[in-house]
Amino acid sequence: MANHVLLNNIEHSDLRVITQRGDEFGDNLWFSPTFVDEMRSVQAHYPIVFHKDQNTAQFTPVALFGFQQQENLFLQSNEWDATYIPLSVQRMPFFIGRQDITTDGVTEQQRVITLDTDSPRVSKTQGVELFLEYGGNSQYLEDIAAMLETLHHGLQDNEAFVNTLISLNLLESMTLDVTLDNGANHQLIGFYTINEDVLNNLSPDNIVQLHNAGYLQAAYLILASQVHFNDLVALKNKRVARGQ
Numbered sequence: 001m002a003n004h005v006l007l008n009n010i011e012h013s014d015l016r017v018i019t020q021r022g023d024e025f026g027d028n029l030w031f032s033p034t035f036v037d038e039m040r041s042v043q044a045h046y047p048i049v050f051h052k053d054q055n056t057a058q059f060t061p062v063a064l065f066g067f068q069q070q071e072n073l074f075l076q077s078n079e080w081d082a083t084y085i086p087l088s089v090q091r092m093p094f095f096i097g098r099q100d101i102t103t104d105g106v107t108e109q110q111r112v113i114t115l116d117t118d119s120p121r122v123s124k125t126q127g128v129e130l131f132l133e134y135g136g137n138s139q140y141l142e143d144i145a146a147m148l149e150t151l152h153h154g155l156q157d158n159e160a161f162v163n164t165l166i167s168l169n170l171l172e173s174m175t176l177d178v179t180l181d182n183g184a185n186h187q188l189i190g191f192y193t194i195n196e197d198v199l200n201n202l203s204p205d206n207i208v209q210l211h212n213a214g215y216l217q218a219a220y221l222i223l224a225s226q227v228h229f230n231d232l233v234a235l236k237n238k239r240v241a242r243g244q
Helices: 036-042 139-167 196-200 204-213 215-241
Strands: 004-006 031-033 048-052 059-064 094-103 106-116 171-179 185-194
Touching: 004 094, 036 059, 036 139, 036 215, 048 215, 059 139, 059 185, 094 139, 106 139, 139 171, 139 204, 139 215, 171 215, 185 215, 196 215, 204 215
Parallel strands: none
Antiparallel strands: 004 106, 031 059, 048 059, 048 185, 094 106, 171 185
16 A cells, blocks of 8 residues: 655665666566656557556557566566656656745645655665655655656646547557467457558648647557567566476
8 A cells, every 4th residue: 555755854864775676676567657758758668558446447558578478577586677767767766746835925735755655665674765864855865856747737638638549549559469379369459559551641730739739750660669569578588488
């Protein structure tokens, strides 16, 4: 159970964060959110698809790490086997919270950093320090703050991106059937991707609309990322061969 608290240098002066990778630290994710400005980095390693929230019906672009829940095929011997890890994973166990700040009688909400103190990454004896000896932020925490700001704006901009794709009928459901070397069959369902036929037949005005919004390149990056489904299959075969 997560326990999100407002981070501060008094109550949390002795806390550290373990940056090592592993299932035991919550890295057994089979997908994680991404956003338009991150897609160039993400598509170099992972398939990018869209996940539809069953409660809100909202679509979110995600980087796919496996074929089923709690399966991250990029985790190898407590190492993440890719040179880029999505920001939504890197930032753990930190999140963006909101706090009411009153100045001259005017109350406004400001973004603040919160910490999941129940995360297995949080420790008093291991990991990277959050605060300096006299209370200032460590470089690690400064980097986290910048990362959270980038992630906040990126995920916020996803709504406009997805709405544009939907308005142009560019999203379609997908099914991926996989047969492993040992004969086992797996089926990936419930995700969505870019309809390439519709994209290729958009009107010039719609192409300009996508380009001007910065979404045309993102759409092609998502399509290009599908080559990494082969990488996922290869990683799955290796894991099965090792008996995992």
